[in-house]
Every structure is written in C-alpha cells, then in structure tokens.
Amino acid sequence: MARDMAVALLLMLTAIVGARSGAEEAFDVRKHLSTVTRYGAVKDVANSAYVPSSVPNDCTPIHLNLVARHGTRSPTKKRLRELENLASHLQELIKDAEQKKLAHDIPAWLRGWTSPWKGKVNGGELISKGEDELYDLGIRIRERFPELFSQDYHPDVYTLKATQIPRAAASAVAFGMGLFRGKGTLGPGKHRAFAVTSESRASDIMLRFFESCQNYKDFRKKQEPAVDKLKEPILDEITGAIASRYKLNFTRQDTSALWFLCKQEASLLDITNQACALFNPNEIALLEWTNDLEVFILKGYGKALNYRMGVPLLKDIVQSMEEAIQANEEKHPPGSYEKARLRFAHAETVVPFSCLLGLFLEGSEFEQIQREQPLPLPSKPPHNRNWMGSIVAPFGGNNMLVLYSCPANLSSKYFVQVLHNEHPTPMPGCGGADSCPFEVFKEKIAAPHLKHDYNALCNVKVDQVEQSSGDSKLSALYRWLFPPGIDELGSHGTEL
Template sequence: MSPWSLTIVLMIFVVDQTSSHHPMHHHRGRPISQKVQHCYANEQNPYLYFASKTAYNAVYNPNSRNIIPDECVPEQLWMLVRHGTRYPLLKKMKGFLELSKLRDEIVRNHEQHNHGELCEEDLENLKNWRMKNVSLSESDHLTKEGFQDLYDIGNRTRARFQNLFSKPFSTKNYKLQYTKHSKTKHSAEAFALGLFTTAFHIPEPKDDDLLPQIYPDCKVAPIPGADDPYQGGKMERTLFKDGELVASVAHNVNKRLGFFNHKLTVDDIEQVYDICRYEKSWNFNKLNPWCAVFTAEELQILEYIGDLSYYYNSGHGYSANLRTGCPLVRDMMETFRDVANQEHKGPNAVFYFGHSTTMYNLFARLGLAKDAERITHDNYFEMLESRKRLKSLLAPFSGNFAAVFLRCNSGTRNRVAFYHNEAPFLFPGCNSYACDWTTIDNKYKSITDPAVCNFDFCTKNGTTTSTTSDASHKENSGANTHASITAIDASDNVQVHSRLAQGDHDLSGNTLSSKRIISNNRSQQNSNHNNENNSTNFDKPRTEPMRRGPLPKEDFNSQTPPPQPQSETSNGMFHPKSIGGPNMLYILPLVIVSIGLFVIFKRSKSRNTNDIRFTRLMTIEFTNTRSEP
C-alpha cells in the first residue's frame, strides 16, 4: 500500500473513530437521533413551579382531611395570607406587549431560515399567541384569577372552622388587616366575600397597625459586623446569573429558538420566563406557548435565581431577617396566651394579608423551612434535592399559614394545629397535629419578649430607630434546627399537595413521595462535579435521553458533520519530492495525519466549548411525575 493510500485509510479511520465515540451516535449500545424533538404541547407532566409567580393551584391539595380531634373545638384562628395572582409592574407589562415582535422572529427562524427546534405544535401555538387584553392601568393589581383563589380560600376556611364564624361580622368579632397596597386590599375583600355570609367592612390600615409597620416602610437595620442582607442577596443572584448554569440556559434557548447570529441575552430570556409564569398563573388550566421555550431543568435553574434573592433578603440567609418576622409571631403568641388564660376579649379570628416577604419573615422567625446548608450561587447541584423551594412552595400567589387554638374536653386541654396552604402539618417538636399548647408556648416565649421583639430594628428613610439587642437572634441560632414536619396525608399514601410533583418537600423538606424530580443521586452529582474539569466526557455514555433538557455539548451543530481535514498536496502546490526528496514521501503523510487530528480536535473543542460546562446537566435524568390539572 502506498503512503498516500495509507494516509487516506488513516484519515477515514480517525474520522470514523471520532464519530463512533460521539455520544450523539451511541447511547448504551444503540443509536439515537442526533436531533431529538419534544413537544411541550403534548407534555403530560409540565413543570409548574415558577418561584414568586407560582399559581396557588400548583400547590393546593383539595384532599386534605380534617385533623382536629373529636374532643376539641376551634376557639381562635390566626392566619397570614399572601395576596393573590396579580398583574406585573408597569415596566414589565410594557415589555410583555413587545413580545409579539420576538414571537415573529422565532417564527421566521423556523419557517424561513430552517433554524430552531420547536415542534410544529409548539410553533403553531406561539404563532397564535396574543397578549391578554390588559390595561396598563391595572399594573400590580389583583387579577380575576387571584380574586377567585382568595374567595375560594375564604369559603373553605369558613367550612373548616364553622363554629368560629357563627357571629355576624364586626371588627370586634373579626380582625382583617392588609398592607397599603391595592392587591392586598382586594385580596382581603375577596377572602371576606367567601368567608362571611353577611355584609362586612374592612377598615383602612393605619400607620400603627402591625402590617403597615412591617411592609413596605421598614427595612432591617443590619446587625453590627454582619453583611448587608440586601447586598448579599443581590450579589448571590448576580453571581448565579453570570455563571455557567444560566449561560447554559441562554445557549440552549437560543439554539431552540433558532438564534445564532443575533442572540437573546439573559435579560431577554428572563422576559420570556416572566411571560410564561405570569400567564400560567393567570390561567392555570391553559397551556402557555412561551413555556415551550424551556425544559423542566432550565425552569429549575431560573427558579433558583428568585430563591437566592429571597433567601438572603427575607429568609434564613441572614439572622437580621428574623427581626422582621418576630412581631408577627409575637402577635400570634400573645393572642393565644390570652385564650389559654381565658383572658381573651378580642376577635374570634385574625387575618393578615401581606406579601411573599411577609410569609418568609414569619417562616424564618418560626424556624420553619430552614435548609441544612446555606444556598449560594455555586452550590445549586449540591442543594438540588435537599433545598426548600422557597418561592414556589412556601409562598405562591395566595399562599397562607394558619394556626388554630383548640379547646379540648379530655386529654390535653389546650392545643394548637397548624396549616400551610390549607394543608395540616406536624409542627417541629410536636407529637401530633393537635400539638400541646405548652410545647409551642415554651418554644417561643423568650424570643417574643417585647424587650427584644419589637419594631426598633426598623430603618426608615435611612435612619435607624434603635439598635435593639440581638440576644434573641443568638438564642434562635440554636433553636432553628428542625424536627421532622410530616405532612398529614403522606401517612395515608395520599399526596399532601395533590398537584405537587412527587419528590417535593413540605416545610421541613421531607420528601412527600419516594420518587424524585431529579433521579440521579447526590453521589452522581458530586462525581460529575469532581470530574467536570478533568474530562469532557466525550466517551462517557449518557443516561436515558433527557426530555428537552439542556442539550448535550455535542449537539450544538449536530446537523453538520465533523469537517474533513483538507490536504493541499492534491493540487500539486506542495509536491513531496519538491520540498524534501524521497524520504518526505513517508514523513509527510504522518505530518498530514497529525495535522488532521489536530484540526479535528480543535474544531470539536471550539464547537463545544460553550457546552462543556454542561457535563453535569448531561447526567440529569428528568422523571416526569406531574400531570397538568
């Protein structure tokens, strides 16, 4: 065989070997398509968690059973409710109105340029999309869906605690308070319409009322020597948005929508994410075509951005945030203490209507839903299964927390039961859902002392009103460890939240089902994390193909085969004998093969540089466990 024939054979062998080891060609010994197309329109288990814009129907469980013992009757109800589904702020609403231009570009990419990967059904749904006919004057106002959710919650609350609502409405019998926002006011009115059968009047909030003092004027005065929680949350959010995981989302979305030269920025993609989640909350039972832009894994990554902000700004990320939630806990505890001591002369039920931050502040001070480790911009994978889904599960639109004081005629006389989003849960440190009141009172007696639990922590107009001692927060640092909070229906093999994906967590993070949203275990994640800088995983077989998951690195230009190295010797310009004599006849083919190998390696590396960072995502196997209600 001549040297040149050998060269050709070697080149064919090299290209064949490169192709045969390509993960897009071999998967567990069987060939798979280089371009797997998935239709969101046909998805039976769409991802429904959208951080602060999660619809209440995504977490509400209509099958929660009554856990109040027969020997007990409700004597006092205390409840905090987040406002219902709302329209976005004015700037974002204007941005939504411009999305029709982006929609047209996406359609052109697919139909005229043959770019993009949306299936025909998803593309057709996007073509037919029209922005909801909403006036800009309605920005940040309650939607009709939000009004309906609150009305239904009020109606169910009355049915659940009937004996508390036998009296006609009066401000003496029932207390309803909201912040100085139209969305919380209208939420309170919708709730009251469902709750009361007689006419009612909700007083306008006063400056010295509890909620107006908390939101929005009060900001936490940083503890001396501690980091600023607001800057900390902003920093973590920024670092995550600028990191490789969000870059992977941007890369995949651009490819999926057919943008190659003029690419969408992360801010553009966040705008698409916002219209997806807002419109889903406005019409929960209707498919939203903009959600087809993302995979479930990508939605989890975008969800994490919001979690980072609220973890530091309102939750357990900074101990200073416990101060904001303390007056709420104190109000609940003082109300129940009066009932326990038979000194209560106030209303039968207390209802506060606030915001997601109000909910997080309360959970933080109660010590609920605290992660074992801090969530940061760089531990997404490590916390993926164990972290609490802050925005989505704890405080969706219309999210609520309720505590009911029970008077019992046998056994322990005074007890308390707790509900989250209308589902009862076992409170930390309690042996039953109807928990001994003494256990709760002892748990929070010291931290609700008026000397340390007050509004002196606030800064208004940049001025600190007081430098309250942080003793309560030091005390709480050891008290926030969680006992198991088990959801009531989990023991009955019934999901606590019927619309929650299997594998999600209740307030303490207990798994509600044996299945996980993400099927790979922590050891796989850690292994991928340790090896990602040592190997590009070209020869590593993948797990089952992800369903529209972040695309594997090899697929960026999968329609174009690896380029063949071009030899310039065939045209006579560089004839071997003219530049080195007979010996070059044997040396030059080896040089050409080496150059060919180098070119193949460089092109492959260049083509996939943006995707090498996704090696961890390649091993994620998404298990669809939700069903569209």
C-alpha cells in the same frame, strides 16, 4: 426466533417512549413557577411522607390566626413595559435569523407576538382568578371550623386587616365575602358588609415590617447583585441551549425575560404551549430553583434579619391567643371576645412568618438557626428540597394557627396547630409535630425571636452592633457571611 426478538425489542422501545411521553405529560409547569404559582395549582400538594396528627375529639377550636398573601395579580406597571420591550426585541431576533436563513426552527407563535397586556396602563391589581382564590378560601375555612364562625359578624369578633396595597385589601374583601356568604341581606348571595382595617404604609410594622426596616433595605440592596451573580451560570447554560435549539441569538437577559413571560402566561392565562414550551422540564426546574434561591436569600432563611423583623406580627399573634385563653378561662359569653384575626399581605410577609415558625427546614437546620449559624442554600435540581417558592408563598399562600381548648388533656389544656396552605405542617420547635401545647409553642418557637426588639433590629446600624458586641456569635456570623474582599455570598457561590 430473530423475528420474535425484533418484535420484543420493538415492544420494549415503544414502552420506553410511552413512559417518557407520559412523564412529560404529567409535568405541569403551572406547579413550578416559584412565588408566581397560582394557589389552586399547589394547595393540595402535601408532604406525603408526613402523617399529620389528628385533633382529639374533646378539643375545640377557640381562636384562629390567619396570615395570607394576596391572590393572583396582573403584572406590575414596570413589568408591563418590559413585556412590550420583549415583543419588539423578539421580532428583531427573528428578522436577523431570517436574513441568515436560520428561521425554520422558530415556533410559529413567536412570529408577530405581542404582549397580552399591550396597551394596559396600570398593573399589579388582583385579577378574577385571585378573587376566586380568596373567596373560596373564606368558604373552606368557615366549613372547616364551624364552631369559630357560628356567631354573627362583629368587627371585634372577626378582625380583618390588610396592608394599604390595593391587591391585599381586595383579597381581604374577597375572603370576607366568602367567609360571611349567606350571613346578610345584600343581593342574591345574601352578603353583608364588613370592615377591613389597615395601617398607613409608613407605620405598618405588623404586615409591612420590611418597608420600615432600614437595615433590611440596606442588606437587600447590597445583596441583590450577588444573588444575580448566583443565577448567571444557570441562565447562561439555558441561554446556550435555547439559542441552539431555535437558532435565535438569545442573551441571558432574553432568557430571564422569556421565563418571566412563561410564568405570567401559565399562572394568569393558563397558556403553557408558548413561552413555557421554549424550555424543557429540566430547564424549568433550574429556572424555578434560581427564583427559589432569591426568595431564600432575600426574604427567607438567608439572613436572620429577613424574618426576625417580623417579630411585631409574631408578638401580635401570641398576644391574641393569650387573650382568647383568658376569655375561655373566664367563661366570657359568645360574641364578647375575638374568635379570629385575619390578615392579608404579601410574599414579603408570608415568607418571613413561615421562617419564624421554623417551617420548611431540613435535618438539624432548626438547631443551627437557634445557634445563629448560617444555613446552606436549597439543593439544586435534580435533588429534592423542602424550600420551594411555589409551596412556601404562592399567590394566596397562607399560614393558619388554630388554638384549641382541650379540657380533658392532663398535660396541657391549650394546643396550637399550624396549617400551611390548609395542611397540618410539622414544626421542628415542637418535635416535628404540627401541633403542640401553647406554652411549648411560646417557649420553643416564639420566645427565641420575641427577645429581639424591632427597632434595635431595624434601625441600629450594623457597624454599631459589630463594634459593641466584639466577638459575639452575631458578629462572627456576619463576618462569615460577608468577609472583606469576598463576594457577598462568600463560599455559597461555589454550590452552583
């Protein structure tokens, strides 16, 4: 009997170890790289608890707005230098460990490691994986909405816009090649030429509104040290763990640099057994969270200005839908009016625009934003959270607003459906649905933002606003966020 019990215990332990091993194998770091995540790793990740609405059979798409981030890119020039400096520093740490007879736990790949981008002079360009992301997206959109893309190409029918940053413009070109594949006579793929237009960086308040918004730039510069302070306890905790694990005298800066290397290796090179393997899944979840915090505070819901400076883009989208409705009502002939407005920009564009739509909020947070109340920071792992950079704005991340004509509907003839990364996504402003009547979209989602003026938001000094508004809700919110003599993040700092 004792032998039977021993066998049963052994089988139980084997099952537990097997379950743990399976859980570790199921963890894919490439899905947990915050905004450095590649589109293909997360494009099929959807909220399983949400059941999307089905488009009625009598509804026809008549116009599409796309706001997309550029595809996967190489590290920037500044980051390339940092990686080369990291390589030199790692060898110094290894040499020190060898002198102290502590080098037996050092992973083999670290010895003599050099940056995969060593000697590269320029950076930040769209790589082949990024080209594929946008090319394939163009193909899928045309297949999904054949009614919209049945016309011959004309720049007034299919408008492609990009920022003047080369990776965004290249993304627009890759997308257009997929969208119009087989529609021309160029080469074996029967491609055709198409136009991609852009505004100068200094005047592009549609797609680079953050660059011309002085109040935002001042806020961000002032806030960045406080964000770094928020990260420190997590970085210190993980630094202590990996220093003990590998007997290397890592610093907080080393941990941050190794996490950056992990993200680049995993996203760009599909290497997950080097820098990423230095961290366990729990540590990666925490490091991902620190990046998500930064995106939330500096680009997202952390401050209303972060997203309200995107009002020129929102206004342009609403206007394009109104023009499409007018053309449909007046029965303009096909090819005589715009069917799609396609834009290619950056995370600093896609994140604020997602916030303007009210995406990724929880509970009553939409009402809090309407009342100009600050939101709590995203929950720390292991707690679940809606706000994840890998979903909100991965490389190639996008929002599509599809305008439908539904002539048989008695309540409204026109509906707007929101697709985030190609999935129907609920909007709190539309009662938690992914589509709603156009007039409701205008009134509940767009209007509260469009009452603000870009120039007033961005170029009227905050202290002037404070002085003139007295005890208004805005000034109360500002004092709550930044009380005199208290760290920039106020009480948020205790949530770690």
